[in-house]
Amino acid sequence: MNEAVERLVDLRWPSQVKSAYDVVIIGGGGHGLATAYYLATRHGITNVAVIEKGYIGSGNSGRNTTIIRANYGIPEAVRFYQHSLEMYGRLEQETGRDVMHATKGLLWIAHSEAGVRQERARAEINTAFGSKTEYVDPKTIQDICPQLDMTGQGVWPIYGASYHPSGASARHDRVVWAYAEGAMRLGVHVHQRTAVTGFLRDGDRVVGVETTAGSIAAGVVVSAVGGHVTTLASMVGLRLPIRTHQLQAFVTNRYAQAFGPIVASSGLGVYASQPAKGEMLIGAEIDRAPAYAYDAGHSFLRSCAFRSIALLPFLRDLRVLRQWTGVCDMSADYSPIMGFTGVPNLLVTTGWGTWGFKAIPAGGEQMAELIATGRTPALIAPFALDRFANDRTMADRGSAGTH
Amino acid sequence: MHAPERLHCTRIVATPTALDTAAWPGGAVVLRVAADEALVAAPVELDVVSDPHAIVEPETAFCGVWVEVEEALAFLERECDWELPTERPAFAQGAVAGLPVKLWFAADGDDRVLFVVPAPFVVDFVERWS
Amino acid sequence: MVTDSVLTHLLRRGEYLTDGGALCLGGDCPHCLATVDGVAYVRTCQTPFRQRLSVQAHPAGDLPRLESRGERAPVPARTIHCDVVVIGQGPAGRRAAEEARTDGKHVVTLDSGDGQDAIGIYPGPLVVARTNDSMWQLYPRDEIIVATGAAEIQPVAPGNDLRGLVTARATTVLAAAGVTLGRVVAVGTPPEGVVATSVSGELVRFEPAAADPRRVGAVVLRDSLGTEHSHPCDTVSLGLGLTPRDALLRMARGMNVRGVGDVLLPPDVPPCPLDGTVCPCSGVTVEDLRSVHARGFCELDLVKRATLAGTGPCQGAACVPHIRAFLAAQGADLPTPFTARPVTRQLTLGEVAAGAHHVATPRTALDAEHRALGAHMERLGGWWRPWHYGDVEAEYTAVRTGVSICDVSTLGKMQVSGPDAVALLEHLYPVPISSLATGRSRYVLMLDERGYVADDGLVCRDGDTRFTLTFTSGGSTFAELWVRDWAESLKLDVRVMNQTMSLGAINVTGPRAKELLVRAGVTDPPGFLRHGTATVAGVPCRLFRLSFTGEVSFELHHAAADSVTLWQGLMRLGADLGVRPHGLEALMKLRLEMGHIIVGQDTDFDSTPRRLNHEWAVRLEKPSFVGRAAILRTNKLPLDRQLCMFEMDGNAPAEGATIWLGAEYVGDVTSSTWSPTLGRSVMLGWVRLQPGGNDEPDELPTKVSIDGQHARRVTRRSFDPEGIRARA
């Protein structure tokens, strides 16, 4: 039997949609399912439905580049992502499922004096808040990743890098399934192919959702949708500081493992890694104009391939297998938005932009605690929606990067 | 291709009507880079346009090189992804070899193309031509 | 015989590159992949054979290695604008191309037989194709015609990885190519033009030959009564049905794309597979399909993700028909195939990168001068700029004690003219503009609608309706967009000329700057924050008197063509004054002693004037300007942090160092330098206000620690606090 199949979970789908749940979570991606999982496992709240318009993990959870890191630029973000990174490290043990988690180390490369300054600053703030990151010189970089062209084709010489040894990756689908299985085993309902078409209201309050499978009453409704959150929020007149952008990536064929770390370059705007199956996974920055289209672009593929070869010349002879596009919800300050919305009984976890995968465990855990206790946990309090009105934005240079 | 040389031009920002009706120096190449802007490859008197608020300035930040049309088209087939004008003479501008380039296709009978490149990008342009 | 492929050439010699599997020779199956000239995963059936081609099998039981063969010539790109692109030159494609040509259309055809593979149809519409010598980008004005035909269905049964299995069409091709086939047994549609024994029944298994266990020796079929029959053979020809190669059609939905010929066939659905390998690329068996289905992975995409079937080099060509049949047999509706995504034919990153360029970094007119002087050049603010000339200390000293020049051509420069020029600038800037006298300059912040500082610079009045604006090097691109957008949105009658690239700028600075200018022919240098014109060393210039370094400074704006003359003239005339150029590293030190901020380095995304301690540069009594409403709104909220100046003894900490109040983090350093004049380090940094306690207002900490050293916040710079030197 195929080794991938052997270690797979059992998904026990509910036989029917109930007319009411304590909690309805919209969006069966990593964040929605992790929230359901922690509601069930940590708080004993199991009368929960996760409503997914496609199949679980069919949105950004299944389209991302699976990078886990905590080397952000502001203390609030470093704390949050470091917590998430540590939770990822324990996820296999906790769920009893193989999510193909591997610590790889992450190099963030500087090609200029300004880049050096930025990477030194990144190392400082991360180390100060418990996420080990050190500034490394070219010789150390070469030891960590011998495949790098230290001259950047003579155009983008490598001056130094910040090195984040705990940078990791995991198999995106398996993370989604581990949470889905764990939640469903405790009685959570996950309804695939069910789309939310509206909200049930009682005055200001949200009291449930209208879906393609009928009306569902709910004590609390949580939006954990990626990309389309403003459209959903507009159904209750809620305005969000979110724009939706396309993010593209591509993979090559599979090759024998030889490329250890995750490598990112702000100067070149690309990053590359070799996940467990052996393909090289390469991504770049978001497309600039907001869009919900899933079209793959040629100029992205061409330019991204070109830039990645400048960093890693061996890529030139690898064969491109497939490119794809996801649509990311990007907040006005490039940080996530979690918690209360001002609309009673409606919560959001959104603004996950290009960095949602790494936040799945902590995002789910903290949202579950908020739902269970009705109070915002300290770890995510800085990421509340009202920060924009309160002039307390979480602008993060370490987040506005590429992955 | 010869190395592009710095052009001594005049750059004029004025109302579109003033530019439409200006009497340019005879024989000068006039590139209409925008509805309200012209780049004239010659010295121009301040009062060439009727707009009293026009900004008329000497412009030396462009380099130019004349290329035989055949060589030009071969280069453009590799380095330009937009459709070139077919009439002559003609002006066109856009990304060529990843740089903001202006093209002047000379009148019929003069089978040459003038490539106009911002001087700050000339080193890159020459590199990308070869 | 037509062109020989690498695969047919080897098969004729009895050589195999892979374990086995049903060869299709149509570029669909994964059974002929090998490493060709250092590139792995090449379809040898689509690779024309030539001498001295290096062909290697992939490592047995392992994946190909990640390695580079070193330099390769870049692949050229071609862009072709035409009316019609026809993809595929089988009978249907040829006919479609002829028809379009008859209609007078400019037609480009792509024939995979000639090595021309369309890899995708992209928005544009754009057809991208890999050819033997270049990458083509085809922009059709009218139509794309897809005539890619259909692929043959692969067999799923135990033993389907043996050698000697060939699809029916491939059997014909191999026979014509002179490959020895031996006894041929044909299952399903028989091969054309090849002598074969046709057999029928349900496919049960392929059995290895006694002489060579890697080769097929017999095919076993079951008749309608359930009896198995073994048919000894050397080759099995498999005519199991067709499935359209319609990925290009599907990815081009919404564009003017039309299919012709077999690509429009409804896909044949093979019988539900019972045993054997379904996906040869990922090694997925029928048993695996049953297993994942039983565990709740019931739809095509989930089966794909659970088993990884369809994610290998053939991208589902072999397995998808069978998985669809499997799922249909479990009671599901016949699922539609996966979303089609580029690339439909594989190519290397080197090929796909054809025609791409790095974003070019512009150079000032003095670039060659700097390099000749041995400058270390850096990309900063979007330009190549001199970081230093080898001796930062000497560069610093020249500014503080003598005279120095600096290339500041990268500064944003813009002229605005017109009846509404004053109205525009009053709207854009948070300080009064109409009261600025002709010939005077004013430092300005540029705010966005959130009240955040987007840039800073000068407004210089040249006349009643004419102004010169300057911006930072990094901010000038944004500034042009910003100014034009507001001028248009407000429907103002103005002319705007961005002269950032047009004009060179050289800053002459130092206690002896005036002396140098006088030597260069300036009889009456302008006073502080004034500007004028003069001929300097023979070059017509506009002179702006200001100071970023803290010393007397004149910024000389001039035509870019004259930069070298002016630079060399100043260097010559100032030789005995000890003039030398300074780079950015020295400039950073000089301005930091003065406490001057750099927008982008010291500012953040959400830097309001209040947070930057620059409220003096905002006149809220002005009735309206961009950002005013936001500043009024945020001023009602308590201040949380502020950019402050610090001093400490000892070496300068790294920029980005964290600032601590006891054990509590309170901020970080944005700029930091050792001040030779003061004999200590000076810094700018963000600090969070601390609760005042007992109903006292929040306050900024005074004594903090940075890098384990004591540092103190200063409310006033120590270096020339009155600014006497700059005004001298």
Add this chain to the structure above:
Amino acid sequence: MTIRRLRISCPHCGVRAVEEFVHGEIPTIPEGIVEPEARDLDRAFMHTNAEGVVVERWFHAFGCRRWLTLARDTRTNDIPDNRG
């Protein structure tokens, strides 16, 4: 051809790739928000982020360096009334 997704027709320069342009948003503040401070906050941070046709601005950085206004469908990137 009627559909040229993300090829933008500049009225001065002609049809060009989207990479030649810089995108600009036209803020839309719902009429329902009336209080000036609330309108300012909405303008500063909120986005309609419509799934559908939006009117927006593009600056032709590689050509005439002027803004143009067009309508684009964010679901498909089709530009219905832009000749190109």
